[in-house]
Amino acid sequence: xxxxxxxxxxxxxxxxxxxxxxRVALQGNKSLAMGHTGVAVVNSAELVFHNPAGLVFLExxxxxxxxxxxxxxxVAYQNEVTGASARTDSDVGTPIYAYASYQATDWLAFGLGxxxxxxxxxxxxxxxAGSHLVNNIDLAAIYVQGSAAxxxxxxxxxxxxxxxxxxxxxxxxxxSRSLTDLDGNRSEVTIDASGVSNTGWTVSAMxxxxxxxxxxxxxxxxxxxxxxxxxADFENIPNSPATPFADTNATAExxxxxxxxxxxxxxxxxxxxxxxxxxxxxxxxxxxxxxxxENPAIPDSFNARNYKNSSTYRFGLQYEASKNFTLRGGYxxxxxxxxxxxxxxxxxxxxxxxxxAGLTFNVSERLQIxxxxxxxxxxxxxxxxxxxxxxxxxxxxxGTYKSNAFVPGLGLTYKL
Amino acid sequence: MKNYxxxxxxxxxxxxxxxxxxxxxxxxxxxxxxxxxxxxSNYVAVGNSLTAGYADGALYITGQENSYPNIMASQFTFVxxxxxxxxxxxxxxxxxxxxxxxxxxxxxxLAFDADGNPGPVRLEGAPTTDVATSATGPFNNMGVPxxxxxxxxxPGYGNAAGIPTGAANPYYARFATSANATVIADAASLxxxxxxxxxxxxxxxxxxxxxxxxVDQTGNLDPSTxxxxxxxxxxxxxxxxxxxxxxxxxxxxxxxxxxxxxxTSIPYxxxxxxxxxxxxxxxxDLVNGQFGxxxxxxxxxxxxxxxxxxxxxxxxxxxxxxxxxFPIMTDDDLTDVTAILMAQGVxxxxxxxxxxxxxxxxxxLVVLTASGVLGTLADPANPLSIIxxxxxxxxQFVLTSTEQGRVAxxxxxxxxxxxxxxxxxxxxxxxxxxxxxxxxxxxxxYNGGVLTSQFVTGGAxxxxxxxxxxxxxxxxxxxxxxxINAQYGATVPTVDIGNYATITLANx
Numbered sequence: 001x002x003x004x005x006x007x008x009x010x011x012x013x014x015x016x017x018x019x020x021x022x023r024v025a026l027q028g029n030k031s032l033a034m035g036h037t038g039v040a041v042v043n044s045a046e047l048v049f050h051n052p053a054g055l056v057f058l059e060x061x062x063x064x065x066x067x068x069x070x071x072x073x074x075v076a077y078q079n080e081v082t083g084a085s086a087r088t089d090s091d092v093g094t095p096i097y098a099y100a101s102y103q104a105t106d107w108l109a110f111g112l113g114x115x116x117x118x119x120x121x122x123x124x125x126x127x128x129a130g131s132h133l134v135n136n137i138d139l140a141a142i143y144v145q146g147s148a149a150x151x152x153x154x155x156x157x158x159x160x161x162x163x164x165x166x167x168x169x170x171x172x173x174x175x176s177r178s179l180t181d182l183d184g185n186r187s188e189v190t191i192d193a194s195g196v197s198n199t200g201w202t203v204s205a206m207x208x209x210x211x212x213x214x215x216x217x218x219x220x221x222x223x224x225x226x227x228x229x230x231x232a233d234f235e236n237i238p239n240s241p242a243t244p245f246a247d248t249n250a251t252a253e254x255x256x257x258x259x260x261x262x263x264x265x266x267x268x269x270x271x272x273x274x275x276x277x278x279x280x281x282x283x284x285x286x287x288x289x290x291x292x293x294e295n296p297a298i299p300d301s302f303n304a305r306n307y308k309n310s311s312t313y314r315f316g317l318q319y320e321a322s323k324n325f326t327l328r329g330g331y332x333x334x335x336x337x338x339x340x341x342x343x344x345x346x347x348x349x350x351x352x353x354x355x356x357a358g359l360t361f362n363v364s365e366r367l368q369i370x371x372x373x374x375x376x377x378x379x380x381x382x383x384x385x386x387x388x389x390x391x392x393x394x395x396x397x398x399g400t401y402k403s404n405a406f407v408p409g410l411g412l413t414y415k416l
Numbered sequence: 417m418k419n420y421x422x423x424x425x426x427x428x429x430x431x432x433x434x435x436x437x438x439x440x441x442x443x444x445x446x447x448x449x450x451x452x453x454x455x456x457s458n459y460v461a462v463g464n465s466l467t468a469g470y471a472d473g474a475l476y477i478t479g480q481e482n483s484y485p486n487i488m489a490s491q492f493t494f495v496x497x498x499x500x501x502x503x504x505x506x507x508x509x510x511x512x513x514x515x516x517x518x519x520x521x522x523x524x525x526l527a528f529d530a531d532g533n534p535g536p537v538r539l540e541g542a543p544t545t546d547v548a549t550s551a552t553g554p555f556n557n558m559g560v561p562x563x564x565x566x567x568x569x570x571p572g573y574g575n576a577a578g579i580p581t582g583a584a585n586p587y588y589a590r591f592a593t594s595a596n597a598t599v600i601a602d603a604a605s606l607x608x609x610x611x612x613x614x615x616x617x618x619x620x621x622x623x624x625x626x627x628x629x630x631v632d633q634t635g636n637l638d639p640s641t642x643x644x645x646x647x648x649x650x651x652x653x654x655x656x657x658x659x660x661x662x663x664x665x666x667x668x669x670x671x672x673x674x675x676x677x678x679x680t681s682i683p684y685x686x687x688x689x690x691x692x693x694x695x696x697x698x699x700x701d702l703v704n705g706q707f708g709x710x711x712x713x714x715x716x717x718x719x720x721x722x723x724x725x726x727x728x729x730x731x732x733x734x735x736x737x738x739x740x741x742f743p744i745m746t747d748d749d750l751t752d753v754t755a756i757l758m759a760q761g762v763x764x765x766x767x768x769x770x771x772x773x774x775x776x777x778x779x780x781l782v783v784l785t786a787s788g789v790l791g792t793l794a795d796p797a798n799p800l801s802i803i804x805x806x807x808x809x810x811x812q813f814v815l816t817s818t819e820q821g822r823v824a825x826x827x828x829x830x831x832x833x834x835x836x837x838x839x840x841x842x843x844x845x846x847x848x849x850x851x852x853x854x855x856x857x858x859x860x861x862y863n864g865g866v867l868t869s870q871f872v873t874g875g876a877x878x879x880x881x882x883x884x885x886x887x888x889x890x891x892x893x894x895x896x897x898x899x900i901n902a903q904y905g906a907t908v909p910t911v912d913i914g915n916y917a918t919i920t921l922a923n924x
Contacts, residue, residue, distance in 0.1 A: 074436055078443045083494045083909035085443050087436065129915070177864070178887070178917040182525070182539070183508050184478035240921035241528045380440060395864025395914055402437040 021257075021283055021307060021337045022120040022139055022347055026069045026095045029370035029411035033358025034316025035330025037275035039263040040206065040216035041316075044413050045099035048113035050261070051216045052147035052159035053206040055101045055109040060415040062103070067370060067411020068096040075122065075348050077130065079399035084129035093121050097411075111147040111161070116140065118167075118256045120347055127186050130397050131174040133385060134346040135188065141167035141225065141256055145202065158205040165256065167225045168194035171346075175234075175245065176390055185236040187243070191250060191291065193230035198223050200256075212267040222258040222285055227251060232293055248295035255285040263314070271321075277314040283307035283337035304387040305344070307337040316356075323362065328372070330356040341396075343383035348401045350381040360413070368413040376405035443494065443909075451495035452905030454670045458498050460556050460608035461485030462568065462600065462664065463615050463674075466892075467559025468587065469502075471878035471885060472920065473538075474510025474523035475561055475587065479878075482886035482916060485557050485612060487893040491908050492610075502557040503591040511543030512586050514579055518543060519586060524879035525922035526872065534872070536879040540924040545590075548576055553591030554602040560588040564618045564648060565830075566639040566656045568599040582644065604663045611664045612896060614674035614848070616657065616830045619648035620823045624679040625882065627783055627812040628748070628819030634826065647822055650829030657830075661837050672844035672900050675831040677852040679823055683871035684881035685781040685815060686856070690742055692782070692790050693804045697738035703805055707734040710770055714757065724751050732774040736805070742776040743790060743804025746811045749818045750774060773808055779817035784871070784881040786813035844896075844903035851895045860891065864914040867891055875918045890916040 028046030031038035038050030045065040047054040071093035078085040097115040104110060123136035147161030172190045179187040204218035230252060234245040263277035284307060291301040316330035334352045343350075358372030384398025441448060461467050461483075468475055469483025480486065480502050489500030505512075512520035522543060524536040560567070562585055567573050574592025578584030593602050603611070622645045623630045630645025639652050664671060679685055695703070704711075715729040724732070728751060734744055754771030758764055776782070782790070786809065793799065794807040801807050815823075831849060838845035852869070854860055855876050859868035867888070868874035871881055876888035884892060890913040897908050 076437045076439060078439060079912075080443060080448075081909060082912050083443050083449065083491065084912075129912075177915045180478070180917060180920075182920065182922055184481065238921040239923050240526075241532065241923070242526075242534070242921050378437075390864050390914070393865045400439060402439050404437045 021281070021286070021310075021349060022118050023281055024071075024093075024095050024117060024119050025312070025334075026071070026374075026407065026409065027097055027115050027117060028065060028099070029067045029358060029372040029409045030065070030328065030360065030413070031316075032069075032374055032407075032409060033328035033330060033356050033370070033372035034275055034318055035277075035314040035332040035354070035356050037263060037265075037277040037314045037316035037330065039204075039218050039261045039277050040214040040265040041273070041275050042206075042214065045101040045111070046097075048099035048101060048111035048145065048147060049097070049115055051204045051206055051218045052111045052161055052202070053149050053157040053204040054216060055111050055147070055149040055159070056103070056107065056151040056157045057206070057208070058101055058103065058109070060103065062416040063101040064099065064414040065370075065411060066098040067409060068094055069407050069409035070094060071405060071407050073121075073403070073405040075345075075401060075403045077128075077345065077348075077399050077401055079129060082129070084399070086124050086128040086130070088122050088124055090121050090123045093119065095119065107151040109149045111145075111149065111159075113143070113145045113147075115143050115145070117143060122346060122348075124345070127174065129399075130345045131186065132177045133173060133344055133388060133397055135172040135174065137169070137171045137346050139167070139169045139171075139254075141165055147202065155208045156206070159203065161202045163200040163202060163220070163223065164197065165200065165223050165225065166195060166197040168196065169227070169230075169254070177395065179238070179243070181236040181238055187234070187236045187238070187245070189245070190233045190235070191230050191252070192233070193227035193252075196225045196227045198225055214265045215262075216264070217260070217262045219260050220258060222282065223256045225254045225256060227253070232291075244295070244297035246295060246298075248293050248298060250291050250293045252289065252291045254289065257285050258282045271319055273318040275314075275316040275318070277312075279312040279314065280309060281312075281337065282309050284309045286337070303344075304342065306339055306342050308339055310335040310337040325362075326360040328356075328358045328360075332356075341384060341386040343381075343398075343401070344385045345397070345401075348383075348403060350378055350383065350401070350403075353377045358409075366415050370411040370413060372409040374405070374407040374409070376403075376407070378403040446496075449494040449909055450905070450907045452901070452907070454900065454904040454906055455609040456492040456495050456497040456908075458556075458607065458609045459485070459489055459492055459500060460603050460606050460611045460664070461488075461559060462603045462611060462613045462660065463559045464563045464618055465559065465561035465883060466617060467557065467612070467614055468561050469557075469559070469889065470561045471880070471883045471889075472510070472523040472525070473521065473878075473880035475505055476508045476510035476523050477504050478508055479510070479523075479886070480504050480557075482889050483557060483559065484889045484893040484896065485559070487890055487911060488612070488897060489556070491893070491897060491911065495906060495908055500557070501555045503551045503553060503555045505545040507544045509539055509541045509543045511545070513543060513546040513548075514576070514586060515548045516546065519547075519579070523920075525920045525924075526879060527923045537924065539922060547579065547586040547590045550589070551591045553593055554606055555591060556606065558599055558603040560585055560599055562587065562618060563599065563615065564639075565616045565653045566648065568615060568660055569656050571596045571598055573599065600660050600663050604666065607667050608664065608669045608671075611669050611671035612674065613660060613664060613671065615660070616648075616653055616676050616834070619653060619830065620676065620826050621679065621882070623647045624815055624819070624823050625684060625783060627810075627814050628816065628822070629812045632822045632826070634822075647826045650826055650833070653830050654833040657833055658837055661841060661843075665841055665843075670843065670904060672846055672896050672903075673834050673838040674846040674848050674896065675834045676827045677849045678827065679815070680781065680820070681852040681856040681869055682882055683869050683874070683877050684784045686869065687784050687871040687881060688782040688787045688790070690776050690778055690780050690782050691740050693736075693741040693743050695736055695738060695741055695805070700736040700738050700741070703736045704734070706806070710734065714762075714770070717760075718753060718756070723753065723756060731777075734773070734775050742778075743809045744773055745776045745780070745804075745809040745814050746772050747774050747814070747816055748772055748811050749816060769808065776809070776814060781815040781820065782809075783813050783815065789813060842903070844899040846896050846899040848892065848895065851891070855891070862891075862913045867913065872919055879919055885918045886916040887913050887918050
């Protein structure tokens, strides 16, 4: 049949999408508070994610940053022609991160990080108007990264790293717009996969033009999550040779696209820091979501996605207000990778304006508490997914979508 | 530290206050859709099986849930529509019991036989809906399967004691408010603010589906003398129908009147081809030989004697050819020449066979149920008794052009009454005849396909070949909503018919 997926997770981490596609840009409370900039900002172990090359410029022997977010993400749908409407009732997503940096020598540093840059959690009411595309989805991927950074001189450093990813997915949708069993229960399928893993790599560089002006660049490779042992659980299937949907195994593949970030930071007036990042995610890799059911009687599912590469423009500002407090604010514009006619309700993302704020409280010389808040604003959009077919005839699913997300976060930073 | 806690708490709290995204204008807002000059707060639907949601040869729960009035009522909720109650039966099998004895069959489902060929079969199982156990009516959906126009005004039509004799209707007996209640009075007692009335289909349909076995009662103004398969006199229809409209509008209700579709729009009459008997040349010659005397002696003789016209003689001539042939059939509109042939020395059995015999032609419509009869053996022990070749197809399986003419004439007269009363009472007029004709002729495109009246695959009709599928009912609901919106300046939204099911798959 049609769509579906698979992917990843550890245990409790359940990330929720709020960025383009299923990218979840929540990789540190300090950076998020500054519009999720950080490729050229040297202020904590969050560099393990943003730019490990900068680790060699941290002043401490050991730096640790841990934290998490609560993602409250909501989607509303309506169709003015039919009056159909729906709202998601999604669980609070909890993306997490943990980074550690160790300064081995004056010129060599190591970084270790765990973070969740991809995920999605959307739950519509069962049998809603778009239930043939998705009822609910829970997708999570956990990255574990180890990096080494080398300082060439006080101006330049670079790093390389290895990434291990484990992921899971649980996805439910109805088989068609109208198929039911004898009692009118909609026929549905649940695809489930967990412990799907693969590896990737990352490289980065930092260039300090002056003491106050830094440039940075980070590239993270494409990682394909290939679910070879997903299970497909079919429910409410009519007893008929024409509907041979028995439970079976399935294989599918989901790309976690590569991304490239370049940026700068500039200190001014002693206490101020400005940062800008340009992030490009190579979503063009995500052309189609295809499910291959092991049972040959069950037609495979081909679901065009046709994502395009998309960019995020990030701006952040930091102000050291006092000995105890550092205040941060930021904004970023997030381009959606979804093209017209491919707007699927499982990742209903159009371009968004994102506003961030946060602060750090210095508990002691060594310990800091970081807090941040993100508000994601999507414009109302009329959009449709035009590639759904029944009996070879396309049946577009469209309407008006309105989404938002509120993301409070808390973290700790420890320096030794 | 205290400050930090306060600020953090404030930030965290922000995340938990109302996060719901709001549309600039929401379909759920009052006033987004308008009711115009109509009031949909209490909608009552009156009619027959079509209104009840009957499908697949039975009335079952999911069919009722997809009845056009229920679909309309769900859309009326956008314009302050109220609760819509239906006399739901007790299961999804659809059969009926009367005091524990089954009196109506279960629904059809599409099953595949051992060779993989699909076909409608009755769903197996013991039905649980006993019409002796009454449901407390009246209901907003007052559709009564099997009701003709005059039945709605007939006291006792819901009296369970009359079911065995056919004087009462089992479906109405389930929820009639009393033994002497009438459907129309029960409906009017709900004080509808809005109603729909779709009645009259069975006044011609039972005649048509019985292959014209009944009588055209045009001219007979006493419906109590009608048989179940007769055509209702148009004046009787006009009289009872105008009474129904008067009863439903007496409280000032607005409403919609729906006209009667052509029987030629439904797969019951269009699925089985008339030309259906394959013969090789040798067999055709053999059979023609048997009709040789009939063609060359009897028919000219009858013309010569002035008993039949040359035209009738031409119609009655039998001529099989190699290839696919029209079957022979009995046509009760032909001159019955049995006695004359017997008088000429033709054996009684042969004379009876030839008495009203002709070969079918392409103006005839063969009913769906003939598919299990045509080409089979009338006498399993006699390989020569092929129905349609050596044994005429019975009259009940063929709706001849003459019979079609009677049906069309009556339907035309009913429709004139319906349209006239709609105009006179400023009610919405729904041209179901035109809508179904379009489905049958060209199909109607929708999001994801084209709705046609092709049996099984077309999407519009259920497996009984007469009643719509849920998708067909959704199409009907949209047609009615469109007419209502036009009449009353309302903007009730329509449904996406692609979301409604067609036929049900199930192997017993």
